[in-house]
Amino acid sequence: MKFSKALLSSLAVTALIPFFNPGLVSAQAKPGGRTLLYTSVPQELATRFGDAFMKTRPEIKVEIYRAGSTEIGTKLAAEREVGGIRADLLWLADAPVYYELKAKGELLAYISPEAKHIPADLKDPNGYFTAGRLINMIIAVNQEVVPLKDAPKAWKDFPDLGKKAVMGNPLYSGSNFVTVAVFVKQDGWGWFERARAKGVAIVRGNSEAASALAGKEFGIAMTLDYIVSGLIKKGAPLAIVWPAEGAISVPSPIAIIKGTKNPDASKAFVDYVLSKEGQQFLVTQEVIPVRGDVNPPKGQPSASQIKFLPIPYEWAAENAAAIRERFEKIMLQ
Amino acid sequence: MEKIRVLSLTKRYRNVLAVESATLSVGDKEFFSLLGPSGCGKSTLLRCVAGLEEPTQGEIYIGESLVNSTAERINVPTEFRPIGMVFQNYAVWPHMTVEENVAYPLKVKKLPKEIIRRKLEEALQAVGLQHLAQRYPSQLSGGEQQRVSLARALIKEPEVLLLDEPLSNLDAKLREQMRFELKDLQRRTGIPILYVTHDQTEALAMSDRLAVMNAGRIIQIGTPAEIYTRPVNQFVADFIGLMNFVPCRVIERSGGAATVELLGGHRLTVADPGGRDGEAALAARPEDIALGRTGPIRCRVAAKNYLGNLIDYKVVASGQVLRVQTPNTEVFREGEDLGLSIQRAILFASDRRSRG
Amino acid sequence: MTASKLDRRYLLMAATGLFVLLVVVYPLWQVFFRSFLDAGAFSLKSYHKVFSNPTYYRAILNSVWVSLATAASCMVVGTLLAFLAVRTDLPYKKALRSLIVLPYALPSFFAAIAWIQLLGPQGYLARFFMQLSGREAAPWNIYSAAGIVFVLTVHYFVLVFITVAGALERMDASLEEAARASGAGTFRIMREITLPLVLPAILAGGLLAFIGSLANFGIPALLGMRARFFVLTTSVYYALAIPDFALATALSSMLVAVALVFMCLQLGIQRGEGRYTVISGKSVRPSELKLRSTRVPLFLGATVFVVFISIIPILSMALTALLTYWGAPLKQASFTLDHFAYILKLEAARRAVLNSLFLAALAATITTVAGVLISYMHVKAKLKGSRALDFLATIPYAVPHTVIAIAMILAWARPPASLYGTLWIILVAYLAVYLPFAVRTTHSTLQQVHDSLEEAARVSGAKLLARLRDILLPLARPGMIAGWILVFMPALRELTVSILLYAHRTETIGVTVYNLQDAGYREVAAALASIVMGLLIVGNFVIRRLTGGAAGF
Numbered sequence A: 001m002k003f004s005k006a007l008l009s010s011l012a013v014t015a016l017i018p019f020f021n022p023g024l025v026s027a028q029a030k031p032g033g034r035t036l037l038y039t040s041v042p043q044e045l046a047t048r049f050g051d052a053f054m055k056t057r058p059e060i061k062v063e064i065y066r067a068g069s070t071e072i073g074t075k076l077a078a079e080r081e082v083g084g085i086r087a088d089l090l091w092l093a094d095a096p097v098y099y100e101l102k103a104k105g106e107l108l109a110y111i112s113p114e115a116k117h118i119p120a121d122l123k124d125p126n127g128y129f130t131a132g133r134l135i136n137m138i139i140a141v142n143q144e145v146v147p148l149k150d151a152p153k154a155w156k157d158f159p160d161l162g163k164k165a166v167m168g169n170p171l172y173s174g175s176n177f178v179t180v181a182v183f184v185k186q187d188g189w190g191w192f193e194r195a196r197a198k199g200v201a202i203v204r205g206n207s208e209a210a211s212a213l214a215g216k217e218f219g220i221a222m223t224l225d226y227i228v229s230g231l232i233k234k235g236a237p238l239a240i241v242w243p244a245e246g247a248i249s250v251p252s253p254i255a256i257i258k259g260t261k262n263p264d265a266s267k268a269f270v271d272y273v274l275s276k277e278g279q280q281f282l283v284t285q286e287v288i289p290v291r292g293d294v295n296p297p298k299g300q301p302s303a304s305q306i307k308f309l310p311i312p313y314e315w316a317a318e319n320a321a322a323i324r325e326r327f328e329k330i331m332l333q
Numbered sequence B: 001m002e003k004i005r006v007l008s009l010t011k012r013y014r015n016v017l018a019v020e021s022a023t024l025s026v027g028d029k030e031f032f033s034l035l036g037p038s039g040c041g042k043s044t045l046l047r048c049v050a051g052l053e054e055p056t057q058g059e060i061y062i063g064e065s066l067v068n069s070t071a072e073r074i075n076v077p078t079e080f081r082p083i084g085m086v087f088q089n090y091a092v093w094p095h096m097t098v099e100e101n102v103a104y105p106l107k108v109k110k111l112p113k114e115i116i117r118r119k120l121e122e123a124l125q126a127v128g129l130q131h132l133a134q135r136y137p138s139q140l141s142g143g144e145q146q147r148v149s150l151a152r153a154l155i156k157e158p159e160v161l162l163l164d165e166p167l168s169n170l171d172a173k174l175r176e177q178m179r180f181e182l183k184d185l186q187r188r189t190g191i192p193i194l195y196v197t198h199d200q201t202e203a204l205a206m207s208d209r210l211a212v213m214n215a216g217r218i219i220q221i222g223t224p225a226e227i228y229t230r231p232v233n234q235f236v237a238d239f240i241g242l243m244n245f246v247p248c249r250v251i252e253r254s255g256g257a258a259t260v261e262l263l264g265g266h267r268l269t270v271a272d273p274g275g276r277d278g279e280a281a282l283a284a285r286p287e288d289i290a291l292g293r294t295g296p297i298r299c300r301v302a303a304k305n306y307l308g309n310l311i312d313y314k315v316v317a318s319g320q321v322l323r324v325q326t327p328n329t330e331v332f333r334e335g336e337d338l339g340l341s342i343q344r345a346i347l348f349a350s351d352r353r354s355r356g
Numbered sequence C: 001m002t003a004s005k006l007d008r009r010y011l012l013m014a015a016t017g018l019f020v021l022l023v024v025v026y027p028l029w030q031v032f033f034r035s036f037l038d039a040g041a042f043s044l045k046s047y048h049k050v051f052s053n054p055t056y057y058r059a060i061l062n063s064v065w066v067s068l069a070t071a072a073s074c075m076v077v078g079t080l081l082a083f084l085a086v087r088t089d090l091p092y093k094k095a096l097r098s099l100i101v102l103p104y105a106l107p108s109f110f111a112a113i114a115w116i117q118l119l120g121p122q123g124y125l126a127r128f129f130m131q132l133s134g135r136e137a138a139p140w141n142i143y144s145a146a147g148i149v150f151v152l153t154v155h156y157f158v159l160v161f162i163t164v165a166g167a168l169e170r171m172d173a174s175l176e177e178a179a180r181a182s183g184a185g186t187f188r189i190m191r192e193i194t195l196p197l198v199l200p201a202i203l204a205g206g207l208l209a210f211i212g213s214l215a216n217f218g219i220p221a222l223l224g225m226r227a228r229f230f231v232l233t234t235s236v237y238y239a240l241a242i243p244d245f246a247l248a249t250a251l252s253s254m255l256v257a258v259a260l261v262f263m264c265l266q267l268g269i270q271r272g273e274g275r276y277t278v279i280s281g282k283s284v285r286p287s288e289l290k291l292r293s294t295r296v297p298l299f300l301g302a303t304v305f306v307v308f309i310s311i312i313p314i315l316s317m318a319l320t321a322l323l324t325y326w327g328a329p330l331k332q333a334s335f336t337l338d339h340f341a342y343i344l345k346l347e348a349a350r351r352a353v354l355n356s357l358f359l360a361a362l363a364a365t366i367t368t369v370a371g372v373l374i375s376y377m378h379v380k381a382k383l384k385g386s387r388a389l390d391f392l393a394t395i396p397y398a399v400p401h402t403v404i405a406i407a408m409i410l411a412w413a414r415p416p417a418s419l420y421g422t423l424w425i426i427l428v429a430y431l432a433v434y435l436p437f438a439v440r441t442t443h444s445t446l447q448q449v450h451d452s453l454e455e456a457a458r459v460s461g462a463k464l465l466a467r468l469r470d471i472l473l474p475l476a477r478p479g480m481i482a483g484w485i486l487v488f489m490p491a492l493r494e495l496t497v498s499i500l501l502y503a504h505r506t507e508t509i510g511v512t513v514y515n516l517q518d519a520g521y522r523e524v525a526a527a528l529a530s531i532v533m534g535l536l537i538v539g540n541f542v543i544r545r546l547t548g549g550a551a552g553f
């Protein structure tokens, strides 16, 4: 029969593919050779950075799993149920997660020799995690919708633009959660009640907020600086406002998982991330460096020039559930 | 030598008792029919023999081998039974040509190509379809599709042939023709046939023996003549051929004969079926009633139908309508007053048309 | 009874049973029992949370009504189009069919983005409307429950279209002719004969659309947030973000429960299946309805509709891929091919295309075969337990894909069967995700093959495999091919499962698109999605050419 032939040949063809496709066979760890990184930093940045590292240490192979921070959180939770986290390295934008991991004893303490060049507020004193890059929560303006002179100069004025303003959902995104924690710790929930009353929109995450802003659906957005810089570079009529109270600088920490099968390779990677060379490479990718001795990307303020709001990490980690719940009540119901 | 034996077969669907302890056997070269009204369980019984349904209880033998036994937990799958079957809706495969359809049973047996070719030729010849071998079923008439189905059932030379109302979808002329062809075919091949039909003319014309079924039960088994002349109960009497039922009263019994009174006091002596005295029914075939200018029971012709060789009358006697068929030698007019006499009749003691 | 005379259907049943057990039951059980755990002990805490927190129980209600509304509109649109495309003399109906199926190949979050680009407050159509009318805003709002229903309908009506088109194709035309001969007019025939006969297919397709929308995440996630409109899947996602594993699984169980209720309802309606057998052993010639004077208006109407739902979203996506950035003014300087060049140079993207082709083809083939076997047990062989098997195989359809991915990690990440980190775990997950599609489509296909056709083969002495090979599969072929494509297309662009399961070098197209999108490379993501759409269109065209129109859409 014609049909069964077709079926057979399609089976045969599909059965052949594995021989051409290396991904089908699980890469076995050669001792000292492989380290697995779970990260939420943008795919391209992660890949390029990994390649740059492997050029300096050809004997080490960095394997990268890149996904959003919710997906990574889910993956970690599932892996915990079946024998522990499989990653060797974790590099997320979601700083509070590291406090949880540390509390659960899932991180390996490692004080990198490079860490002495990193400001103290960007690293864990015991070396459980260290910021690998900085991302800043700022106000972005689409000048075709809201002229820059009319744009809010401070967080406190942000809700006044009402329906023209947008922010990401802290229930999805770690950096938004940190931002909410900062606001709440300082002034309670008043800011959010005002935002809700005036009709500030909530979207899923920071890239959606930035996209919608570029698409003129909104005039201002609370979002991350590097996403906006990318859009500006492509020609979008956006501008960044560094809020008067201070931006929220969310460190994107890197940490080694305690169960790592290859601590040496993992440590080498952490060293590279924190090294001058590594930070300089990040700068070429428009990332704000964590080292004082590395200049920021052109056109961006350096860490010392920006005013930052203090981040209450431990408080935020302790009260995470309550903060989420309250936010949901005020902003989403 | 019996080719099919069915022993106290019962088939129950969730809440329907489709067949109830049916027992029958089909002999070598025998044409055996299952006859009964629609829904009486004929197809179910046939499908149990084919292995398409699993009996709830009972045993089935095909030839020597036990193919079903609930006691021994035997249920030989259909594909291993030496049977051929023709379905009411033909079941010819629309994606195969006539040739492919017919040759299929041999193909799955993996017979050599030459043998298949030879047998295919024979089979197509037997049903007169040689010239249509390359056609697809959708290019065939109903009768032709039915022949394909028949050829397919015969080609593997089964021990028995099962047919489920094979002619019911054909027009009258074709049906008549196929009847003869089927009968002829059986005579030539000698294959025993179990044949399901609800058409009594068909059953009487074709069968060597038949079983009359009603509501899941076999009521009577016999040759067409036995069934016709000696129905065991009113259901059979009524279902087979035309029958007049005349209410009567038993007034005397002696030595196996009973005298009954009917139609305004006329008396008649017939074979005594036993049972209580009193109200009963007398059954008489239209051709067993004689009609003449004189006769013991007065009647009047109410209607007349000319059937060619016969004339079919509706007469009224004492308020009772009777069908009478007479040869066309003497013709009466409508409205004529006549006399009739019952020459042969059967007495039934029980209520009309009960199950028996 | 000797071994050779064994009824092989029971062996096959055992084999398929094992398959369903490994692919569906065991992994889902791993998730399900965790919904009753609280710190390792049995507890109903999570369920209590679901019913005491208004966010969650409102999400259940929202899910149900949005999915019902979607299913209803899918059934109307899908049935009408199927009738036009199959049973009438509408011009260019083959092309119409190909186009109608197209939007289904768009990842659902991409479909949502495409519609935002069109109908959103600053979408192309909204701006066009504002320019025409001089008003400040378009009179519609895509960020609303109605917007969700609309996009879900556009996304899922294909399921009704395909099942109904299949049923109509195989329907005995004499049934309609008989009605015509009885003096009934066209609309009467459609209403009183055709419609009731294909009703099982409509309901089956409607159920697929219902459960599909129930389990869809991308569309309500993108459109519902601004309206503060939440459904079960978005709530599951929240629960995972917290992360509250038990709550997420409890919410997922609610989702499955809702789906099961509706599946049972549909099964109840479809009792007495024999009534709807429309391929009988009698072979008939199919017929076409002459539209006469309505031919041109209907053609125009169908064209406008198809252009609107199929072509415009794809064009909008292609446009995005060609713009320097999304939102750029539509003038010459804004157009660029850089994004395409970028994606073609990206090694990971090429690898992703290969991985996804491999996974989708294999998943489609295996699930179609398994689907046919499972449907066969249930619909034709009617073996004991086959109904349960059929039911179990359908359950994953109602499970959010994220949960299926978690289930796979829980089930298949531990020795002795550790598939985690390889393509195989994604394949197993795809088998679970798409098995229900295959079962449903082959189910209705087999239902339409009259029992006597297989029985005749049994009587002819054909054993199980011969019967499947020679009779049932060829007769079910059109339905199976449709089913295969129904799995292949979504599998090719699948995201939610593979994002959790992929590993180094096993990324899929969906993962790549998502990661690009998430990093703000929306235009590059659109370029990749456009390339995939292009591949599908060309592939479909080639398949149709090669098979003389017998396969493909």
Ligand SMILES: Nc1ncnc2c1ncn2[C@@H]1O[C@H](COP(=O)(O)OP(=O)(O)O)[C@@H](O)[C@H]1O
Pocket (backbone or CB within 6 Å): B013, B014, B016, B017, B018, B036, B037, B038, B039, B040, B041, B042, B043, B044, B045
């Ligand atoms: N698959 C089935 N399920 C339930 N009842 C059935 C089934 N098949 C037949 N029946 C019932 O069994 C009885 C006998 O049916 P059947 O053998 O088809 O009758 P017929 O004598 O007309 O061929 C009928 O009452 C029918 O409704």
Ligand SMILES: [Mg+2]
Pocket (backbone or CB within 6 Å): B039, B042, B043, B044, B165
């Ligand atoms: Mg019957």
